[in-house]
Amino acid sequence: MEFEGWWLLAIPIIFGMGWVAARFDLRTLLSESRSLPSSYFRGLNFLLNEQPDKAIDAFIEVAKLAPETIELHFALGSLFRRRGETERAIRLHQNLLSREDLLPNDQAHALFELGHDFLKAGLLDRAEEAFSRLHIGNFSKAAQQSVLTIYQMEKEWQKAIDVAQQLTKQDFSISYRKEIAQFHCELAQEARQRKDMSTVAHELATALQVNPTNIRAILQQGDFLLSMGDAEGALRTLSHIEQQNPIYLGLAAKRMIQAYEALGRISEGIAVLRAALFRHPSDDLLEILYEKTKVLYGEAAALALIRESMQLVPSEKGMMKLLESHSLESTGGEFQSDLQLMSQLVCQRTKLLPRYVCSYCGFRARLFYWQCPSCNFWETYTPRRSSITASF
Ligand SMILES: [Zn+2]
Structure with a gap:
């Protein structure tokens, strides 16, 4: 009985405390809202009535009347940027940065936002300069990632590799292996254009060292060996693609045919790729094989290849080839015009895809x-x- 009595006393006390707390919060809220300019509520009202332009004007007024509303400045700045008003966003963030009362974290935030304004405006040098000033602090990693984006836009691949390596050192949970290998492939491509073959070999070897599953480096290595007259080596390199990632076989096939032709073993090449096609059906591979078979063994053999592959995987391209061939073979009349119409429609559809x-x-x-x-x-x-x- 004594225990139940305690509870009867405690309940009104708990209710009383809750009432006092609620009144206190309400008073704080009211005093805070009284300190906000009326344009703030006007802005909110415009937002609720789906009038964003009028809302922005009202919020700009708030930002002028109450400069301490830093978050509102940031919100307005990113809104201007998203609407493509980059000049306005730049002005707003530069004004913020010129303020002496800004806390260090807000200063870094304003600089980060300014960098993005420059980036959006296409002023890459100025964006890079803004991001590079953020060495330390909460925005440093995001700023470095933005610098990485800029270097890719500028095709500054070596600089991009350096930044990606720095980012990897700072945070082991994020891997830039795939990107770094691609940057080396870009460097190899540039070296090939200026016929600097030793750099091509070096960059491709580095790309494969960074990411051994990089198919682009294998394809480029195939091209490189072919251009150096090493068709046997090219074939050995390119034949890895089927085991590594057979969906890229279509991209390797043309190079493989070229290597087999250089070695005088084209019939063997067609047989090898034909077997690969039936293991891993692909439109690109079918197209290449169709053309080569037609040249070597004639139209009938090429069409037989298409029929065989269509039984395995239906393909619009295959159907188009069959229709084209029958419409040419047909002796005329309605049947031929029907076939031609069907062939044109399928051809149109294949082009639209x-x-x-x-x-x-x-x-x-x-x-x-x-x-x-x-x-x-x-x-x-x-x-x-x-x-x-x-x-x-
Ligand atoms: Zn995309």
Whole structure:
């Protein structure tokens, strides 16, 4: 009985304490809201009424009347930048940076935002300079990542390698292996253009050392060996692709055919690639084999190859080739015009199909890219036709 009595006394005390706490919070809130300019509430009201332009004007007024609202300045700055008003964003962040009462962390934040304003405005030198001033502190890692983006935009591959290596040293949880290997491939490509073959060999070896699964380096090494007259070596290198990642066989096939031709073993080459096609069906490989078989063994053998591969995996390209051939063979009349119509429609549809789709941002392209032109991520394209269907 004594125990229950304690509870009866405790309940009103707890309620009383809660009431006092609520009143205290309410008073704090009211006093804080009284200190905010009325334009702040006007801005909120415009936002709620879906009038963003009027809301921005009201918030700009708040930022002028109450300079201590730092977060509001940052919010406005990034809003201007997103709307493409980079000059306005730059002015706002430069004004913030010129203030002497700014705390060190807010100063670093303003500099980081200014760097992004310059980046958005295409002023890469000024963006790099702003990010480079952020050596230490909360924004240093993000600033270095932005510098890495700038070097890639400027195609400064060696500088990009240095920054990526620094970032890896700072944070072992993030790997830049894939990117660093790609940067070495870019350097190899540039060296090849200026015919500096020893640098090509060195860069490709480094790329494969950094990332042994980098298919681009293997393909480039195949090209390099072919250009040096080492077809046997090129074939040995390129034949690794089937074991490593067979979806890239289509990209290797042309080079392999070239090597077999240089060695005078083209029939063997066609037989090897034909067997690979049936193990790993691919439109690109089928197309290359069709053309080569037609030249070597004639149209009938090439069409037989298509029929055989279509039984395994249906392909629009294969169907187009068959229809084209039958419409040419046909003796005329309605049947021939029907075949020609079907052939034209399938041909149109095949042309409309986007060939490659970025797995990160969904950007569609008819060309294969190692770096997506839209999101700038590396190796996001699969060298395989997408299953997206085009509408007539
Ligand atoms: Zn992308």
